[in-house]
Structure formats: C-alpha cells, structure tokens
Amino acid sequence: MKVTVFGIGYVGLVQAAVLAEVGHQVMCVDVDQKKVDNLKKGIIPIYEPGLTPLVEQHYANGNLQFTTDAQDAVAHGEVQFIAVGTPPDEDGSADLKYVLAVAETIARFMSEPKVIITKSTVPVGTADKVTAKVQQTQASLNKTVEFDVVSNPEFLKEGAAVNDCMRPDRIIVGTYNNNPIDLMRELYEPFNRNHDKMVFMDVRSAELTKYAANCMLATKISFMNEMANLAEILGADIENVRKGIGSDPRIGYHFIYPGCGYGGSCFPKDVQALIRTAEGEHYQPKILQAVEEVNNRQKFKLPGLVKQHFGAELAGKTFALWGLSFKPNTDDMREASSRTLITELIAAGATVKAYDPEAMEETQRIFGVSDELVLVGTKEAALKNADALIICTEWQQFRAPDFDLIKQQLKNAVIFDGRNMFDPARLSKKGFVYYAIGRGE
Ligand code: UGA
Numbered sequence: 001m002k003v004t005v006f007g008i009g010y011v012g013l014v015q016a017a018v019l020a021e022v023g024h025q026v027m028c029v030d031v032d033q034k035k036v037d038n039l040k041k042g043i044i045p046i047y048e049p050g051l052t053p054l055v056e057q058h059y060a061n062g063n064l065q066f067t068t069d070a071q072d073a074v075a076h077g078e079v080q081f082i083a084v085g086t087p088p089d090e091d092g093s094a095d096l097k098y099v100l101a102v103a104e105t106i107a108r109f110m111s112e113p114k115v116i117i118t119k120s121t122v123p124v125g126t127a128d129k130v131t132a133k134v135q136q137t138q139a140s141l142n143k144t145v146e147f148d149v150v151s152n153p154e155f156l157k158e159g160a161a162v163n164d165c166m167r168p169d170r171i172i173v174g175t176y177n178n179n180p181i182d183l184m185r186e187l188y189e190p191f192n193r194n195h196d197k198m199v200f201m202d203v204r205s206a207e208l209t210k211y212a213a214n215c216m217l218a219t220k221i222s223f224m225n226e227m228a229n230l231a232e233i234l235g236a237d238i239e240n241v242r243k244g245i246g247s248d249p250r251i252g253y254h255f256i257y258p259g260c261g262y263g264g265s266c267f268p269k270d271v272q273a274l275i276r277t278a279e280g281e282h283y284q285p286k287i288l289q290a291v292e293e294v295n296n297r298q299k300f301k302l303p304g305l306v307k308q309h310f311g312a313e314l315a316g317k318t319f320a321l322w323g324l325s326f327k328p329n330t331d332d333m334r335e336a337s338s339r340t341l342i343t344e345l346i347a348a349g350a351t352v353k354a355y356d357p358e359a360m361e362e363t364q365r366i367f368g369v370s371d372e373l374v375l376v377g378t379k380e381a382a383l384k385n386a387d388a389l390i391i392c393t394e395w396q397q398f399r400a401p402d403f404d405l406i407k408q409q410l411k412n413a414v415i416f417d418g419r420n421m422f423d424p425a426r427l428s429k430k431g432f433v434y435y436a437i438g439r440g441e
Contacts, residue, residue: 010161080116174202219288260298260337319386321390321391324336415435
C-alpha cells in the first residue's frame with residue numbers, strides 16, 4: 001500500500017520505517033530540509049535502538065522515501081498520516097497549528113480520495129477540526145474530493161519504539177463510519193496476524209483512549225511516589241511494599257517503580273493537556289491535578305536529599321551525576337528529572353560532573369558549556385574527587401558498578417539513588433551512606 005507520513009519526528013519516523021519493513025511504500029514528508037537531507041545520508045535525528053538499520057535498508061530499497069515536497073507526498077499515499085508535533089501551548093493545552101496546517105496541505109493538493117489518519121496525540125475533538133479544515137480548504141478551492149478522517153493513536157515507548165511498533169498490544173482505530181475500515185485492516189494486516197489487535201470505535205473515544213492510557217500510567221507512578229514518601233516517613237521500605245502489592249494481578253508489577261519523577265515528551269504534556277481539556281469543559285480533574293503536583297514535587301526529591309545531607313549551601317561541593325536522559329535507552333532530556341537536579345545543585349553553589357551513555361550532546365545543547373556543569377566521557381571519570389554520587393537514570397551499565405572504585409574515588413562514600421537500583425543492606429555493609437526513594441537512609 002502507498003502511505004504518506006507527515007512529520008519525521010519520533011512517531012512519524014518509527015511508524016514509517018516499520019510500515020516500510022512490512023512492505024508498504026512509504027513517503028515521509030517534513031518541512032525541515034536539513035532533516036530530510038540527513039535522512040537520505042543515513043543520519044537519523046534521534047537515538048532509537050534498531051531504527052538506523054531499518055531506515056538505511058528501506059531507503060536503499062526504495063520502500064522509504066524522504067521529501068519536503070508536500071504536493072508529491074499528498075499525491076503518493078492512499079493513506080496520509082499526520083504525525084507532526086503538538087507542543088504544549090502557554091497554558092499547557094496541545095497546540096494544533098501544525099496538525100491543522102497539514103490537514104490544509106492535504107486538502108489543497110488532493111485530487112483523489114484519501115484516508116487522513118491522526119497519529120499524533122491530539123485532544124478529543126481534533127478529528128472534527130481536521131475534518132472541518134479539509135472541508136473549508138476544499139470549499140475555498142471549489143473542489144469536492146472524498147476523504148475520511150481516522151484517529152489512530154500511537155502507543156510506542158521511546159527506547160523500545162521499533163519493537164512496540166512492530167508488535168503493538170492493540171491498534172486503536174476511531175472512525176466516523178465504516179468506509180475506511182477495510183483500508184485500515186489492510187494497512188495493519190501484517191501486524192495483526194496471530195490474534196485480532198484492532199479495536200474499532202468512534203473518533204472521540206479513540207482520541208480519549210490515548211490520553212486515558214498515558215494518564216493512567218502517570219497516575220500509577222505518582223501514586224507510588226506518594227507511597228514511597230509515606231514509607232520513608234513511616235519507617236517502611238517501598239521496595240517491599242511494591243513487591244507486596246504487585247503480586248495482586250489487579251494491580252500488577254508494571255509501572256509501579258517509585259523514582260525521582262516521570263519525564264519525557266509524553267506523560268507531563270499529556271497529563272497537562274487533559275487537565276486543560278477538562279477545565280475547558282468546567283470540570284475539575286482532581287486526580288490528574290494531583291498526579292501532576294506529586295510529580296513536580298518528586299523532581300525535587302534528590303536535590304532535597306542532597307541538601308538534607310550536606311546542608312542547603314553547596315558552594316565548593318562537587319557531585320558526580322550518572323544518568324541524564326529521562327529514562328534509559330534514549331538521548332531524550334525532555335522534562336528529565338536530571339534537569340531539575342542540575343539546576344537546583346548549581347543554584348546552591350555546587351559543581352556537577354555528569355555522564356550519560358547517550359544524552360551528553362543533548363545536555364550540552366540545553367545547558368551549554370560552563371564551569372558548574374562538566375560533562376565527562378565515562379561514568380568513572382565523573383567520580384574523581386566528587387563529594388557524592390547521584391544517580392538519575394537506571395541505565396544497564398550502572399547496575400553493577402565497582403563499589404570499591406566508587407568509594408576510593410569519592411571524597412565521601414555517599415550515594416543518592418533516584419531509581420532504587422541497589423540493596424541498601426549491601427551498600428551499608430560496604431560502608432556507604434545510601435539514600436534511595438522510599439527506603440529510609
Ligand atoms: C509513554 C508511554 O509509556 C507510551 O505507551 C506512550 O505511547 C508514549 O508515552 C507516548 O505517548 O508517546 P515514554 O514517554 O517513551 O512512553 O516513556 P515511559 O517508558 O512510559 O516512561 C515515562 C517516565 O516514567 C520515565 O521518566 C520513567 O522513568 C518513568 N517511570 C516509568 C517511573 O518513574 N516508574 C515506572 O514504574 C515507570
């Protein structure tokens with residue numbers, strides 16, 4: 001099938017590569033000429049395991065094309081994915097200007113029937129706006145070409161995006177009527193072989209499904225962070241509590257890991273956007289508001305523990321920091337708790353020596369080069385003469401470090417662990433003061 005994807009960001013590029021992998025002919029279109037030129041040379045704008053070989057292979061065999069020519073792109077695909085960004089507005093609502101600009105472009109250039117699919121995470125009611133935009137544009141050009149609008153939200157996780165896209169848990173398809181259903185089945189047939197993962201519904205339910213899923217996951221995390229803080233106060237160990245409650249299948253083990261706050265481009269933005277949507281309808285979404293507040297507070301947990309130990313004045317102190325990305329296997333720093341930590345420590349007068357396996361360039365882009373934030377090439381290099389070690393992201397390579405070396409290199413044997421990676425008893429036996437989340441000192 002011929003497929004067009006507008007927007008070569010995370011969602012668009014991964015989806016395009018995976019559709020090309022199963023044999024569809026995919027044309028990706030973006031306004032960013034440099035990005036398009038780079039992709040043609042095999043330079044991928046994001047770090048995502050497994051993506052580069054897929055893109056290279058299918059660009060070479062012609063299943064995947066990159067262009068900035070919107071007219072060509074509209075002519076190419078029977079289906080037109082809209083996968084452009086929906087950045088938060090000043091008030092936290094999703095900004096639809098890019099989505100609607102694509103809708104207008106499609107309407108302008110289409111000369112035969114198209115199925116227009118919203119893949120970006122968009123507020124409930126967006127499919128209606130896309131429909132209206134296409135109708136208005138066609139009317140202004142005196143044309144009447146048939147089209148269907150479909151809501152088909154994406155559920156991929158960064159760091160596991162290719163796999164998530166190749167093996168989706170479910171394929172949510174929201175439609176206004178039955179017209180686009182056969183085409184949607186054909187499009188996703190290669191991903192739908194063992195059992196039927198396609199769930200058809202109305203467009204508004206499909207749009208809300210995406211937000212409900214992310215907000216539920218964010219709720220689980222904020223809930224556990226609240227329990228972790230309570231466990232500390234009450235003298236309990238949240239890791240025991242986690243295992244204790246996770247064994248109930250109604251609760252489950254997934255997404256109940258306490259930590260130094262959730263980040264990324266999705267949870268913070270989507271929780272905020274659904275709050276704004278609810279408030280716009282004069283409904284107070286109390287749980288969502290609490291989820292956001294708890295998370296904002298949790299990002300100050302690590303700097304709080306550091307100040308509790310060393311005092312509020314950190315001038316002359318240096319901290320080794322392991323992990324900068326908002327989670328492992330990505331270079332994404334959006335809303336990462338490391339950013340709050342770095343800002344707080346530097347504001348208190350400290351110097352930070354940081355290492356991350358993938359996010360060094362991104363950190364430099366965000367913070368620039370300074371004496372207060374030194375980026376080093378290995379996790380060991382961060383330790384030398386630092387007053388303590390702080391861990392923000394649970395990369396695999398941090399899981400079994402050489403504790404003797406850490407102790408030898410640090411001025412004080414103190415570790416602040418925002419991801420509960422180690423056994424407190426073992427670290428205490430090795431002579432460390434070990435602070436984690438919800439486990440007491
Ligand atoms: C999230 C969802 O998991 C995807 O299903 C969804 O498609 C995606 O948003 C999206 O809307 O595009 P992602 O943002 O890539 O995916 O990251 P997650 O793996 O969900 O992690 C989000 C944050 O939660 C990370 O900072 C992570 O450290 C934190 N987290 C996760 C916890 O603190 N505890 C947990 O138990 C799980």
